[in-house]
Amino acid sequence: DSGVTQTPKHLITATGQRVTLRCSPRSGDLSVYWYQQSLDQGLQFLIQYYNGEERAKGNILERFSAQQFPDLHSELNLSSLELGDSALYFCASSASLGTQYFGPGTRLTVL
Amino acid sequence: DAKTTQPPSMDCAEGRAANLPCNHSTISGNEYVYWYRQIHSQGPQYIIHGLKNNETNEMASLIITEDRKSSTLILPHATLRDTAVYYCIVRINQGGKLIFGQGTELSVKP
Numbered sequence: 327d328s329g330v331t332q333t334p335k336h337l338i339t340a341t342g343q344r345v346t347l348r349c350s351p352r353s354g355d356l357s358v359y360w361y362q363q364s365l366d367q368g369l370q371f372l373i374q375y376y377n378g379e380e381r382a383k384g385n386i387l388e389r390f391s392a393q394q395f396p397d398l399h400s401e402l403n404l405s406s407l408e409l410g411d412s413a414l415y416f417c418a419s420s421a422s423l424g425t426q427y428f429g430p431g432t433r434l435t436v437l
Numbered sequence: 438d439a440k441t442t443q444p445p446s447m448d449c450a451e452g453r454a455a456n457l458p459c460n461h462s463t464i465s466g467n468e469y470v471y472w473y474r475q476i477h478s479q480g481p482q483y484i485i486h487g488l489k490n491n492e493t494n495e496m497a498s499l500i501i502t503e504d505r506k507s508s509t510l511i512l513p514h515a516t517l518r519d520t521a522v523y524y525c526i527v528r529i530n531q532g533g534k535l536i537f538g539q540g541t542e543l544s545v546k547p
Contacts, residue, residue, distance in 0.1 A: 328480065328482070328483075330480075359533070359534065359535075361535075368537055368538075368539065369475075369481070369524075369535075369537035370537075371533075371534035371535065371536070374533045374534060381533060382533040382534060384534055414478060416480050416481070418480075418481075418535075423533065425471070425483055425486065426483070426535060427483055428473075428480035428481045428482070428483075429480050430479060430480050431478070431479070431480050433478070
């Protein structure tokens with residue numbers, strides 16, 4: 327158990343819909359990272375927050391957005407969903423900018 | 438793009454040492470070598486990391502060559518539960534994202 331929690335575990339929705347994925351980092355960790363893992367693209371970095379501020383962006387679509395709240399939990403919002411957004415979404419956290427520890431992931435299925 | 442090269446797959450007999458190689462010939466002086474593994478579709482699990490000295494923890498040992506252009510992850514007594522995809526990643530320790538390559542799929546066989 328890494329100490330990082332993600333909800334929900336599974337999410338099934340339809341094209342065009344909007345969903346929110348939630349991540350609670352390990353106690354005391356200030357940094358949160360989001361990654362997407364699809365069958366054809368492997369694990370890809372989406373976005374990083376540090377103590378509430380966006381710090382780095384990766385291959386994140388404009389339809390996707392994220393934020394980190396004062397209690398340090400983070401949410402990833404995915405809108406206008408397409409079939410190709412079906413993937414595993416992982417959150418990771420780290421103390422300062424060190425070793426990242428991953429949560430169990432949310433499996434998103436878009437029908 | 439990932440800065441590392443790993444064999445796509447390896448087999449190991451249960452109880453034997455698993456030695457997973459990684460090439461990172463363009464590694465910079467301030468970049469660390471990190472190893473993660475992913476069992477089935479679970480979240481990647483941190484194993485170990487190092488800069489230039491060999492490292493050991495309760496899970497594995499990391500051997501980094503003197504020129505730092507390659508490394509080897511050693512699982513001393515592999516079990517069936519070590520079957521996973523192993524990722525070697527280079528990253529500055531104060532940096533952000535991890536760039537995952539394709540990794541090595543390790544199959545531990547009875």
